Amino acid sequence: MKGIISKYVRPYFGQMGYGFVIKFIGTVMDLCIPYILAHIIDEVIPKRDRGLVLWWGAGMILCSVLAVTFNIIANRKASLVASRVTRTLRHDLFEKIMYLSNRNMDAFTKPSLISRMTSDTYDIQQTVARIQRLGVRAPILLIGGIFVTFTLDWAMAMVLVALLPLLAALSVFVSKKGIPIYAKLQENVDHMVRAVREDIAGVRVIKALSKTEYEKEKFRTVNAAVVEREKKAGMVMAVMNPSLNIFLNLGLVCVILVGAYRVNAGVSEVGKILAFTTYFTLILNAMMSISKMFSMISKSIASGGRIWRVLDTGEDMEVLAEEGPGQVGRLQDEEKGAVGAFPENVGETKPARIVFDHVTFSYYKGQMPSVKDLSFMVRRGETLGIIGEIGSGKSTVLNLLMRMYDADEGRILVDGRDVRSYRPEELKGKFGVVFQNDMIFEDTIAENVALGRDLTQEQVQEALLYAQASEFVKERKEEEDNALNIRGANLSGGQKQRVLIARALAMRPEILILDDSSSALDYKTDALLRKGIREHYGDTTLVIVAQRISSIRHAEHILVLEDGNVIGYGNHEELMKSCETYREISQSQMGETEAAS
Numbered sequence: 001m002k003g004i005i006s007k008y009v010r011p012y013f014g015q016m017g018y019g020f021v022i023k024f025i026g027t028v029m030d031l032c033i034p035y036i037l038a039h040i041i042d043e044v045i046p047k048r049d050r051g052l053v054l055w056w057g058a059g060m061i062l063c064s065v066l067a068v069t070f071n072i073i074a075n076r077k078a079s080l081v082a083s084r085v086t087r088t089l090r091h092d093l094f095e096k097i098m099y100l101s102n103r104n105m106d107a108f109t110k111p112s113l114i115s116r117m118t119s120d121t122y123d124i125q126q127t128v129a130r131i132q133r134l135g136v137r138a139p140i141l142l143i144g145g146i147f148v149t150f151t152l153d154w155a156m157a158m159v160l161v162a163l164l165p166l167l168a169a170l171s172v173f174v175s176k177k178g179i180p181i182y183a184k185l186q187e188n189v190d191h192m193v194r195a196v197r198e199d200i201a202g203v204r205v206i207k208a209l210s211k212t213e214y215e216k217e218k219f220r221t222v223n224a225a226v227v228e229r230e231k232k233a234g235m236v237m238a239v240m241n242p243s244l245n246i247f248l249n250l251g252l253v254c255v256i257l258v259g260a261y262r263v264n265a266g267v268s269e270v271g272k273i274l275a276f277t278t279y280f281t282l283i284l285n286a287m288m289s290i291s292k293m294f295s296m297i298s299k300s301i302a303s304g305g306r307i308w309r310v311l312d313t314g315e316d317m318e319v320l321a322e323e324g325p326g327q328v329g330r331l332q333d334e335e336k337g338a339v340g341a342f343p344e345n346v347g348e349t350k351p352a353r354i355v356f357d358h359v360t361f362s363y364y365k366g367q368m369p370s371v372k373d374l375s376f377m378v379r380r381g382e383t384l385g386i387i388g389e390i391g392s393g394k395s396t397v398l399n400l401l402m403r404m405y406d407a408d409e410g411r412i413l414v415d416g417r418d419v420r421s422y423r424p425e426e427l428k429g430k431f432g433v434v435f436q437n438d439m440i441f442e443d444t445i446a447e448n449v450a451l452g453r454d455l456t457q458e459q460v461q462e463a464l465l466y467a468q469a470s471e472f473v474k475e476r477k478e479e480e481d482n483a484l485n486i487r488g489a490n491l492s493g494g495q496k497q498r499v500l501i502a503r504a505l506a507m508r509p510e511i512l513i514l515d516d517s518s519s520a521l522d523y524k525t526d527a528l529l530r531k532g533i534r535e536h537y538g539d540t541t542l543v544i545v546a547q548r549i550s551s552i553r554h555a556e557h558i559l560v561l562e563d564g565n566v567i568g569y570g571n572h573e574e575l576m577k578s579c580e581t582y583r584e585i586s587q588s589q590m591g592e593t594e595a596a597s
Contacts, residue, residue, distance in 0.1 A: 026070030041271030078132030385552025388561035432509030
């Protein structure tokens with residue numbers, strides 16, 4: 001929380017100070033009104049001077065107008081500062097989340113990051129605004145009210161002073177009990193928000209698998225935990241208002257008794273008793289406001305800590321010193337068979353575009369590696385197909401290639417340079433990518449393809465053409481139904497994949513990655529897609545992760561993975577002879593005769 005205050009709140013200290021001065025003046029005007037009323041009753045009315053009464057009445061009206069005006073101005077200033085602080089905080093938090101490494105993203109989890117972006121920043125905004133509004137007003141009403149009462153009548157003021165320790169003790173007791181409960185309540189609310197977002201995002205899967213009752217029971221458990229915390233917090237805080245009212249009423253009774261004796265003795269006046277009752281109410285409200293601020297600040301501290309942990313996360317993927325093209329060496333594995341001969345000089349006619357040099361990686365330290373001792377090479381303009389069962393490490397290879405994660409052992413080269421030597425935007429600029437379950441945004445097809453990049457209409461249309469999407473896009477335009485729903489809900493699976501492929505092709509990437517992105521396409525469209533890419537993007541290196549042999553059988557290199565190990569490497573004909581697993585997959589999908597041809 002200290003980091004958030006110093007970085008995001010401190011730049012507005014000047015504006016906050018100006019608002020505090022305005023709030024101070026408005027609060028002082030509020031304190032003046034009961035004092036003037038007492039003076040009118042005790043000093044002015046007995047003189048029976050109507051003009052004097054009107055003058056003092058006009059003074060009360062002026063104080064009221066000034067109090068309202070200055071408090072409104074101060075509250076508007078407070079809201080403005082709070083919104084600006086939160087705007088900057090949300091922007092920086094969003095930017096930080098966008099640049100988090102996948103490992104850090106996995107550690108925080110996506111639902112938790114969404115919760116920090118929304119509910120936690122809202123808590124910060126409310127606290128910043130409330131402190132500016134009540135952080136000045138409540139203490140001034142409390143301290144100023146006590147001071148003014150002493151100027152009115154010291155004896156009745158002593159009754160008030162005698163009650164203050166009891167009020168303070170009650171506030172401290174309730175706050176100590178309530179703050180930890182509120183902190184735990186916020187954690188439970190975070191879990192509930194996380195569960196709701198996950199269920200809403202996956203509602204179609206839940207319905208399809210008839211798991212609605214199961215998810216309802218899970219939510220019932222999470223919701224019950226929130227309700228239990230809320231009940232405990234409510235029961236503790238419920239003590240505050242009735243207890244304060246009891247003390248207030250006892251104090252008023254004591255003030256009236258003391259005042260009555262003093263009025264009877266001729267050493268005090270009735271107007272002062274009336275003023276004291278007003279000051280008692282002001283002081284009570286100030287005490288209640290301070291107690292509420294304690295609970296709000298406790299929530300804000302918890303939220304600020306969660307936000308700052310994200311903002312303070314260090315970069316775990318440093319950029320190494322650049323390595324120029326040069327000798328790469330020759331790698332092979334005798335036991336597994338040749339896995340690709342690396343050119344001794346990457347400056348050949350077709351230099352190595354991608355090199356994996358004995359790469360080993362595990363998502364979690366100490367666990368079995370997701371890929372082990374992986375080595376292969378793909379030249380510019382060639383195609384690498386990757387196939388294997390679920391969990392074999394196919395997507396891991398792509399993540400490592402784009403440096404979503406750093407390899408534990410070995411190295412990965414792109415255009416002769418270690419991927420760790422590229423600046424993130426430089427490396428990512430080489431790729432066009434279609435991931436599994438990629439995102440379609442609620443916008444037009446053209447905007448989903450361009451995705452905010454500086455693309456001409458011709459480039460977008462060209463990408464749609466070669467992604468075999470032009471025909472259905474034209475039909476949608478004729479029907480004036482070119483806008484897409486979120487996640488592309490109004491597109492078929494094959495249409496979604498073609499739009500996503502067009503997005504990847506639009507910038508003519510040096511390396512095109514298709515992660516099982518043609519699974520919803522029929523065989524004819526899939527073949528036309530690969531033909532179009534090969535004919536019009538001939539210098540682009542293609543990496544295809546596929547479940548269908550037909551999608552990769554014409555690739556120059558095919559990598560067969562099993563439990564992170566390479567069990568086959570070569571072209572289709574070579575693997576049909578040397579890799580039993582590949583041969584079985586091919587024959588089961590295509591038949592023995594077609595697979596062998």
